[in-house]
Amino acid sequence: MGTRWNSFYGVYDFKVNGENEFAWNRQKHYNRMIENVVAEIFTKYGVWFMVWFDGGAHGPEEGGPDVLSIFEQHQPNSLFYHYLQRADMRWGGSETGTVSYPSWGTFPYMATGAGESAKKVISANNYQLLKTGDPNRIYYMPAMSNAPLRGNQGHDWFWSPNREEVLYPLNTLVSMYYNSVGHNTSLILGVTQNSRGLLPKADVARLKEFGDAITLRFPIQ
Numbered sequence: 001m002g003t004r005w006n007s008f009y010g011v012y013d014f015k016v017n018g019e020n021e022f023a024w025n026r027q028k029h030y031n032r033m034i035e036n037v038v039a040e041i042f043t044k045y046g047v048w049f050m051v052w053f054d055g056g057a058h059g060p061e062e063g064g065p066d067v068l069s070i071f072e073q074h075q076p077n078s079l080f081y082h083y084l085q086r087a088d089m090r091w092g093g094s095e096t097g098t099v100s101y102p103s104w105g106t107f108p109y110m111a112t113g114a115g116e117s118a119k120k121v122i123s124a125n126n127y128q129l130l131k132t133g134d135p136n137r138i139y140y141m142p143a144m145s146n147a148p149l150r151g152n153q154g155h156d157w158f159w160s161p162n163r164e165e166v167l168y169p170l171n172t173l174v175s176m177y178y179n180s181v182g183h184n185t186s187l188i189l190g191v192t193q194n195s196r197g198l199l200p201k202a203d204v205a206r207l208k209e210f211g212d213a214i215t216l217r218f219p220i221q
Contacts, residue, residue: 003034003053003055003057003058003064003065003067004053004054004055004056004057004058005055006030009026009029009030010023010026011030014056014058014062014063014064015027015063015064016030027063030065031060031064031065031066032065034064034065034067035065035066035067035070038065038067038070038071039070039074042070042071042074042075043074047075047077047078048075048078049078049079050078050079050080050081050088051071051075051078051079051080051081052081052082053067053081053082053083056082056083056084056113057082057083058083058084059083059084059085062084067083068080068083068085068086081144082111082112082113083111084111084113085110085111086110086111087110087111087112087141088141089141089142089143089144089186090107090112090130090133090141090142090143090144091112091127091130091143091144091146092130092131092143092144092145092146092180092185093126093127093128093130093131093143094131094145095146095147095148095151095155096145096147096151096176097145097146097147097151097176097179097180097187097188097189098145098147098176098179098180098183099131099143099145099179099180099183099185100131100132100183101179101183102132102133102135102183102184103131103132103133103143103183103184103185104132104133104134104135104184105133105140105141105142105143105184106133106134106135106136106137106138106139106140106141107129107133107134107137107139107140107141108121108129108134108137108139109122109139110139110141112130112141130143131143142184142185142186143184143185143186144185144186144187144188145176145179145180145183145185145186145187145188146187146188146189146190147168147176147187147188147189147190148189148190149167149168149189149190149191149203149206149207150163150166150167150168150203151166151168152165152166152167152168152169152172153165153166154166156192157190157192158192159192159193159194159195159200161194161195164200164202167202167203167206168206170206170209170210170213173189173206173210173213174210174213174214174217177210177214189207191203191207
């Protein structure tokens with residue numbers, strides 16, 4: 001989900017542009033709209049495993065919508081990423097689907113911050129702390145490695161026609177698995193529906209090949 005940017009409402013970094021009454025009223029409307037959307041998806045679509053607010057989700061204390069309390073009310077056993085006050089996992093520091101080794105599951109802080117709002121010690125050295133974690137800290141916040149499935153000589157998080165050539169080949173995906181799951185992180189592959197609301201056949205076929213390759217290497221007992 002994304003709450004940080006909305007060009008229609010003039011929202012930039014969670015805030016409506018402007019300082020006048022019109023901007024203030026629009027901010028209230030935007031926050032209320034986001035809260036209603038969040039309440040709907042957390043009450044009408046069953047139990048969630050995880051929700052990811054890409055770019056972060058600033059709350060009322062920063063002038064944004066109150067998404068965290070709605071989530072905690074309706075999905076108390078689900079994982080949440082990410083908010084200034086809570087993050088149950090952390091971004092692995094790149095969108096390559098890999099992390100360096102070692103990548104510890106523990107972290108110095110309860111939350112990571114969102115993009116530019118991250119603590120300087122977190123964003124320093126190209127987000128090195130997100131990539132490595134810290135074995136001497138108490139908060140369990142394992143990293144996740146994310147990448148678009150259509151990321152081979154491209155970076156397609158959203159569907160476009162006739163772009164099957166940028167699907168990662170199978171050998172790259174297997175290597176990605178070794179360098180994500182094999183490095184103590186979860187691998188999250190971004191897939192998206194086409195203009196008919198369906199996953200493209202080529203993408204589904206590649207995911208099936210990938211799953212078969214992993215099962216062959218690590219058979220379920």
